[in-house]
Amino acid sequence: MMDEDMENGRLYPERPRTFSTVRSKSSLPPIFRLLMRINPRAFIVLLLLAFSGVLYVGFSTSPIIVFVFCICTLSLFFSLYLTKWVLAKDEGPPEMSEISDAIRDGAQGFFRTQYGTISKMACILALVILGIYLFRTTTPQQEASGVGRTTSAYITVASFLLGALCSGIAGFVGMWVSVRANVRVSSAARRSAREALQIAVRAGGFSAIVVVGMAVFGVAILYATFYVWLGVDSPGSMKVTELPLLLVGYGFGASFVALFAQLGGGIYTKAADVGADLVGKVEQGIPEDDPRNPAVIADLVGDNVGDCAARGADLFESIAAEIISAMILGGTMAQRCKIEDPSGFILFPLVVHSFDLVISSVGILSIRGTRDSGLIAPIEDPMAIMQKGYSITILLAVLTFGVSTRWLLYTEQAPSAWLNFALCGLVGIITAYAFVWISKYYTDYKHEPVRALALSSSTGHGTNIIAGVSLGLESTALPVLVISVAIISAFWLGHTSGLVDESGNPTGGLFGTAVATMGMLSTAAYVLTMDMFGPIADNAGGIVEMSQQPESVREITDLLDAVGNTTKATTKGFAIGSAALASFLLFSAYMDEVSSFAQLPFKEVDIAIPEVFVGGLLGSMLIFLFSAWACAAVGKTAQEVVNEVRRQFIERPGIMDYKEKPDYSRCVAIVASASLREMIRPGALAIISPIAVGIIFRILGHVTGQALLGAKVVAAMLMFATVTGILMALFLNTAGGAWDNAKKYIETGALGGKGSESHKAAITGDTVGDPFKDTAGPSIHVLIKMLATITLVMAPIFL
Numbered sequence: 001m002m003d004e005d006m007e008n009g010r011l012y013p014e015r016p017r018t019f020s021t022v023r024s025k026s027s028l029p030p031i032f033r034l035l036m037r038i039n040p041r042a043f044i045v046l047l048l049l050a051f052s053g054v055l056y057v058g059f060s061t062s063p064i065i066v067f068v069f070c071i072c073t074l075s076l077f078f079s080l081y082l083t084k085w086v087l088a089k090d091e092g093p094p095e096m097s098e099i100s101d102a103i104r105d106g107a108q109g110f111f112r113t114q115y116g117t118i119s120k121m122a123c124i125l126a127l128v129i130l131g132i133y134l135f136r137t138t139t140p141q142q143e144a145s146g147v148g149r150t151t152s153a154y155i156t157v158a159s160f161l162l163g164a165l166c167s168g169i170a171g172f173v174g175m176w177v178s179v180r181a182n183v184r185v186s187s188a189a190r191r192s193a194r195e196a197l198q199i200a201v202r203a204g205g206f207s208a209i210v211v212v213g214m215a216v217f218g219v220a221i222l223y224a225t226f227y228v229w230l231g232v233d234s235p236g237s238m239k240v241t242e243l244p245l246l247l248v249g250y251g252f253g254a255s256f257v258a259l260f261a262q263l264g265g266g267i268y269t270k271a272a273d274v275g276a277d278l279v280g281k282v283e284q285g286i287p288e289d290d291p292r293n294p295a296v297i298a299d300l301v302g303d304n305v306g307d308c309a310a311r312g313a314d315l316f317e318s319i320a321a322e323i324i325s326a327m328i329l330g331g332t333m334a335q336r337c338k339i340e341d342p343s344g345f346i347l348f349p350l351v352v353h354s355f356d357l358v359i360s361s362v363g364i365l366s367i368r369g370t371r372d373s374g375l376i377a378p379i380e381d382p383m384a385i386m387q388k389g390y391s392i393t394i395l396l397a398v399l400t401f402g403v404s405t406r407w408l409l410y411t412e413q414a415p416s417a418w419l420n421f422a423l424c425g426l427v428g429i430i431t432a433y434a435f436v437w438i439s440k441y442y443t444d445y446k447h448e449p450v451r452a453l454a455l456s457s458s459t460g461h462g463t464n465i466i467a468g469v470s471l472g473l474e475s476t477a478l479p480v481l482v483i484s485v486a487i488i489s490a491f492w493l494g495h496t497s498g499l500v501d502e503s504g505n506p507t508g509g510l511f512g513t514a515v516a517t518m519g520m521l522s523t524a525a526y527v528l529t530m531d532m533f534g535p536i537a538d539n540a541g542g543i544v545e546m547s548q549q550p551e552s553v554r555e556i557t558d559l560l561d562a563v564g565n566t567t568k569a570t571t572k573g574f575a576i577g578s579a580a581l582a583s584f585l586l587f588s589a590y591m592d593e594v595s596s597f598a599q600l601p602f603k604e605v606d607i608a609i610p611e612v613f614v615g616g617l618l619g620s621m622l623i624f625l626f627s628a629w630a631c632a633a634v635g636k637t638a639q640e641v642v643n644e645v646r647r648q649f650i651e652r653p654g655i656m657d658y659k660e661k662p663d664y665s666r667c668v669a670i671v672a673s674a675s676l677r678e679m680i681r682p683g684a685l686a687i688i689s690p691i692a693v694g695i696i697f698r699i700l701g702h703v704t705g706q707a708l709l710g711a712k713v714v715a716a717m718l719m720f721a722t723v724t725g726i727l728m729a730l731f732l733n734t735a736g737g738a739w740d741n742a743k744k745y746i747e748t749g750a751l752g753g754k755g756s757e758s759h760k761a762a763i764t765g766d767t768v769g770d771p772f773k774d775t776a777g778p779s780i781h782v783l784i785k786m787l788a789t790i791t792l793v794m795a796p797i798f799l
Contacts, residue, residue: 051073054069054221054224055069057221057224057225057228058220058224060224060227060228061223061224061227061228062343062347064343064344064347064350064351064408065220065223065224065347065350067351067354068216068217068220068347068350068351068354069217069220071354071355071357071358072213072216072217072220072354072357074357075209075212075213075357075358075361076210076213078209078361079205079206079209079210079213082202082203082205082206082209082364083177083206085202086177086180086181086184086199086202086203086206087180087184089184089187089188089199090184090187091183091184091187092183092184092186092187092190092547093187093547095547095548096183096186096187096543096547097183099183099297099300099542099543099546099547100179100180100182100183100186100543102297102664103179103182103297103300103301103304103539103542103543104179104180106297106298106301106668107175107178107179107301107304107305107309108175108179109672110268110301110305110668110672110675111171111172111175111305111309113672113676114260114261114264114265114305114675114676115168115171115172115261117260117676118164118168118257118260118261118264119164119168121256121260122160122161122164122253122256122257123161125160125256125687126157126160126161129153129156129157129160129249129793130153130154130157132794132796132797133149133152133153133156133157133796134149134150134153135149152246155226155246155249156246156248156249156793157249158249159222159246159247159248159249159250159253160249160250160252160253160256160793161253162218162222162250162253163218163249163250163251163252163253163254163255163256163257163317163320164253164254164256164257165253166214166215166218166253166254166316166320167253167254167255167256167257167258167261167313167316167317167320168257168261168313169214170210170211170214170215170312170313170315170316171257171258171261171309171310171312171313171316172309173206173207173210173211173312174207174211174308174309174310174311174312174313174532175304175305175308175309175312177203177204177206177207177308177532178203178207178303178304178307178308178532178535178536178539179304179539180203181199181200181203181204181536182536182539182540182542182543183540183543184199184203185199185200185203185536185537185539185540185557185560186540186541186543186544186547186549186553186557189540189544189549189553189556189557189560190549190553193380193382193556193559193560194368194380194385196537196540196556196557196560197367197382197385197386197560198367198368200533200536200537200540200560201364201367201386201389201529201530201533202364202367203532203536204528204529204530204531204532204533204536205360205361205364205525205529205532207308207312207528207529207532208315208360208364208524208525208526208528208529208532209357209360209361209364209525211312211315211316211319211525211528212315212316212319212353212356212357212360212524212525212528213357214316215254215316215319215320215323215353216319216323216350216353216354216357218250218320219247219250219320219323219324219327219350220350222247222250223243223244223247223327223347223350226243226246226247227240227243230243239335240331240342240343240346241331241332241334241335241342241346242331242335243331243346244324244327244328244330244331244346245328245589245593247324247327248324248328248789248792248793249793250320250324251317251320251321251324251325251785251789251792252786252789252790252792252793254313254316254317254320254321255317255321255782255785255786255789255790256687256786257313257317258310258313258314258316258317258782258786259683259686259779259782259783259786260679260683261309261310261313261314262310262311262313262314262775262778262779262781262782263630263633263679263682263683263775263779264305264310264675264676264679265302265305265306265307265309265310265675266306266310266630266634266771266774266775266776266778266779267630267633267634267637267671267674267675267678267679267775268298268301268302268305268306268671268672268675269299269301269302269303269305269306269307269774269775270302270306270634270638270770270771270774270775271302271633271634271637271638271640271641271671271674271675272295272298272299272301272302272641272667272671273299273302273770273774274634274635274638274641274642274767274770274771275295275298275638275640275641275642275644275645275667275671276288276293276295276296276298276299276641276645277763277766277767278638278642278763278767279293279295279642279645279646279649280292280293280295280296280645281760281763282760282763282764283646284649284656285755286656287545287754288541288542288545289541289542289545289546290545290546291545291546291548291662292655292656292658292662293645293662294644294645294648294649294655294662294663294664294666294667295641295644295645295664295667296542296546296664297664297665297667297668298641298664298667298668298670298671299542300538300539300542300543301668302671303535303538303539303542304535304539306535306774306775307531307532307534307535307538307568307774308532308535308536310778311528311531311532311571311778312528312532314575314778314781314782315524315528315531315575317782317785317786318521318524318575318578318579318582318781318785319353319521319524321582321586321785321788321789322349322517322518322521322578322581322582322585323349323350323353325514325517325582325585325586325589325788326348326349326511326514326515326517326518326585327346327347327349327350328585328589328592329510329511329514329585329588329589330342330345330346330348330349330511330514331345331346332589332592333345333499333507333508333510333511334346336501336502336507337411337413337499337500337501337507338502339411339413344407344408344409344410345408345409345511347408348404348405348408348409348515348518349514349518351404351407351408352400352401352404352425352518352519352521352522353518353521353522353524355397355400355401355403355404355522356397356521356522356523356524356525357525358396358400359393359396359397359400359522359523359526360393360523360524360525360526360529361525362392362393362396363389363390363392363393363396363523363526363529364389364526364529366388366389366392367385367386367388367389381563382559382560382563383440383444383563383566383567386530386533386563386567389526390436390523390526390527390530393523393526394429394432394433394523397429397519397522397523398426398429400522401422401425401426401429401519401522402422402425405418405419405421405422405425405515406418406422409421411499413498413499414497414498414499414500415498416497416498417497417498417499417508420493420494420496420497420498420508420512421493421494421497421508421511421512421515423493424489424490424493424494424512424513424515424516424519425515425516425518425519425522426519427486427489427490427493427516427519428486428490428515428516428517428518428519428520428521428522428581429519429520429522429523430486431482431483431486431516431519431520431577432519432520432521432522432523432527432574432577432578434482435479435482435520435570435573435574435577436527436570436573436574438475438478438479438482438573439566439569439570439572439573439574439733439734439737440566440569440570442471442475442569442734442737442738443565443566443569443570443734443737443738443740443741444566444741445562445741445742445744445745445748449471449474449475449738450738450741450742450745451742451745452467452471453467453468453471453738453739453742453765454742454743454745454746454750454751454758454762455751456468457742457746457751457758457759457761457762457765458751458752458757458758458761460757460761461760461761461764461765463761464739464742464761464762464764464765465764465765465768468735468738468739468742468765468768468769469735471734471735471738472730472731472732472734472735472736472738472772473731473735475730475731475734475735475738476727476730476731476734479573479576479577479730480726480727480730482577483577483580483581483726486516486520486581487513487516487581487584489516490512490513490515490516491509491510491512491513492509492512493512494508494509494510494511494512494513494515495508495509495512496508497512510585510588513581513584513585514585516581517578517581517582517585520574520577520578520581521578524578527570527571527574528571530567530570530571531567531568531571533563533564533567534561534564534565534567534568535564535568536564537557537560537561537563537564538561538564540557540560540561541554541557541558541560541561544557558744558747558748561744562741562744565737565740565741565744566737566741568737568773569733569734569737569773572729572733572737572773572777572778572781573730573733573734575778575781576726576729576730576733576780576781579725579726579729579781579784579785580722580726580784582785582788583718583722583784583785583787583788584722586785586788586789586792587715587718587719587722587788589792590715590718590788590791590792590795591603591715593792593795594708594711594715594795594798594799597795597796597799598707598708598711598799600707600708602708602711602712605712605715605716605719606712607716609712611697611700611701611706611709611712611713612709612712612713612715612716613716614713615693615697615712615713615714615715615716615717615720616716616717616719616720617720618689618693618717618720619716619717619718619719619720619721619722619724620720620721620723620724622685622686622689622717622721623721623724623725623728623780623783624724624728625685626682626685626686626776626779626780626783627728627732627776627780629681629682629685630682630771630775630776630779631771631772631775631776633674633675633678633679633681633682633775634770634771634775635771636674636678637670637671637674637675637678640670640671640674641667641670641671644666644667644670645667648662648663648666682779686783686786686787687786687790689717690714690717690718690787690790690791690794691790691794691797693713693714693717694710694711694713694714694791694794694797694798695710695797695798696710697709697710697712697713697714697798698710698711698797698798698799708799710798710799711795711798711799714791714798715791717787718787718788718791721783721784721787722784722787722788725780725783725784726784728777728780729777729778729780729781729784732772732773732776732777732780733772733773733777733778735769735772735773736769736770736771736772736773736774736777737769737773738769739762739765739766739768739769739772740766740769740770740773742762742765742766743759743762743763743765743766746758746759746762747759
């Protein structure tokens with residue numbers, strides 16, 4: 001009977017649903033369930049009314065805003081086309097669908113619980129922000145424009161909640177598409193590697209286009225709404241150059257949700273992965289994603305909640321923070337230079353990212369499947385195919401960036417300034433390409449660093465760990481040099497643009513850096529597509545292994561999975577580079593805001609002052625303590641998984657012979673509850689630390705008679721945390737990615753192949769690298785930007 005079941009593709013003689021209990025509640029958020037109940041015709045009418053309202057607000061604000069709205073709307077239709085195209089593909093045989101359903105149920109169940117917890121914390125924090133803003137001081141500019149404490153408080157809270165909501169939706173979209181695309185990629189791998197690649201890329205493209213489009217649309221609609229509601233630029237009201245400061249809450253809300261999403265998802269995915277590898281591969285000697293491993297479903301669920309949902313929220317808040325900081329700096333510079341129509345300088349970031357949606361769509365469509373079907377086509381290098389699409393996207397980015405600068409940044413006061421800013425954008429685009437190349441060099445097993453790391457595994461576990469740590473430390477050098485050159489080059493290009501203030505001092509330096517950041521993120525949608533490709537390919541490989549497909553199919557998914565590891569590493573490098581530039585901009589905006597509130601000059605931070613130096617030390621310490629708690633959370637949860645998997649192998653010896661079925665749901669329950677519990681401590685540390693430090697040193701400053709001491713100490717804390725965080729994240733991300741791909745390289749048959757002593761040593765390295773690259777490292781990207789946005793929002797209480 002057992003042989004008959006295996007021949008029919010059935011894993012076990014009795015096939016009860018793996019997650020029979022997870023579907024007790026609908027996995028869709030309430031807002032989506034509500035929308036699905038609306039009559040389709042009524043829904044279309046509501047959409048048309050909403051779009052008409054948006055256009056009315058846009059026309060009342062600026063033609064540039066209308067352009068942004070139209071591009072975002074078109075990108076929404078393009079994402080719907082991608083969704084329809086992906087979902088039209090077949091799901092393969094029944095055993096594939098069963099596994100995919102189990103992964104989908106587990107991911108959506110955890111997502112609902114996790115975001116329920118995050119939403120409660122967001123509401124509590126919104127009330128705290130409301131209380132602070134109702135009792136804080138206001139700037140003379142706000143008083144003159146009629147924006148009092150109450151209005152300012154409600155605007156900030158509304159922005160915060162909208163940013164949090166959009167960040168949550170971005171995460172949901174990333175997870176929604178990945179749990180539906182994975183089985184379709186698995187099915188396509190039975191026919192052609194190119195078709196499997198195309199489906200994974202287009203599924204990732206859907207998520208990327210929605211995330212970037214929503215970030216742009218969210219900021220644009222907030223800006224336009226506040227512009228109309230507050231009567232900006234009318235007599236006795238707020239000036240348009242001051243309006244971007246009201247959007248800071250949006251960036252903080254996005255960062256807040258992204259931090260907890262990344263922490264919770266990262267702890268979930270890596271605890272399951274570590275537990276599955278240590279017992280399954282090392283102790284029992286079974287392959288990765290083998291159906292006999294009780295933790296395998298939890299591992300595959302983790303790919304979706306940790307990589308897809310969390311990365312969607314991460315990139316969303318990156319783009320939102322960069323847009324808002326660039327708008328603030330553009331408005332400040334336009335005000336100092338007395339530019340007649342400053343709207344071009346303020347809205348420039350929105351236009352750049354609108355073009356990003358267009359050019360990234362072209363890049364996604366450039367990856368096509370093979371026309372012939374039937375026999376499996378020769379395996380091509382997926383990385384080369386995606387790099388070709390990236391090259392097309394970069395070429396178009398250079399062209400559209402030049403058009404954008406000439407259209408929006410041309411001014412009679414400095415006719416050639418737009419050219420300098422176009423060159424700043426080019427610096428950013430080159431920086432992005434350099435980061436992608438450096439990350440690929442250190443994490444792809446085609447290059448020497450990963451092969452040397454794999455070779456170190458042949459002499460034992462210890463030498464593998466030493467080689468991996470040294471590789472990670474070395475990998476920080478090139479990115480730091482690149483980012484340093486980019487910041488200085490962009491600053492001086494802006495500084496020499498010809499834009500001067502009333503006293504004749506050049507004022508374009510910081511805005512030049514902001515334009516370079518926009519250049520770096522001008523291909524963000526395509527880079528996010530490459531990132532989303534990784535976990536979808538990983539899940540597809542798991543489904544192929546669990547459904548026991550032929551070895552030739554597993555070879556295709558293994559290749560896609562290895563490339564996916566590299567694309568995830570390159571995206572993390574890209575994210576930390578953009579985080580460094582965006583944090584530099586937000587730091588400058590923080591100093592400007594403190595100066596306007598205190599009515600005192602605040603141009604520099606003197607670390608020779610003992611209290612300020614202590615603030616810097618605390619900032620560096622924060623990064624290390626945060627990383628330690630994030631890694632410890634993975635280790636603690638993984639121990640629970642290891643104990644559970646061992647217990648099942650002992651109590652159910654028939655699992656190894658396919659005579660008994662593992663209890664997958666038990667491991668899912670363990671990692672789900674533990675990850676939600678463990679994400680609170682590091683997240684709370686990140687939020688409370690800067691506020692506590694600012695308030696304590698503010699009181700100390702009042703006692704000792706040192707003006708602005710609280711604000712200066714927080715500035716030093718922010719500065720040191722950013723620098724330390726960049727280096728730490730580069731180390732963690734690259735070391736983890738290299739360890740993973742060194743293992744993948746050995747699994748191709750090198751150095752003894754699967755099951756060899758080298759392979760076991762490489763698994764140990766991969767296990768150490770798991771919390772590095774998928775929990776602590778990515779969380780630091782978000783932490784850096786959240787520290788910058790939280791100090792901007794809370795600046796008045798430090799004075």
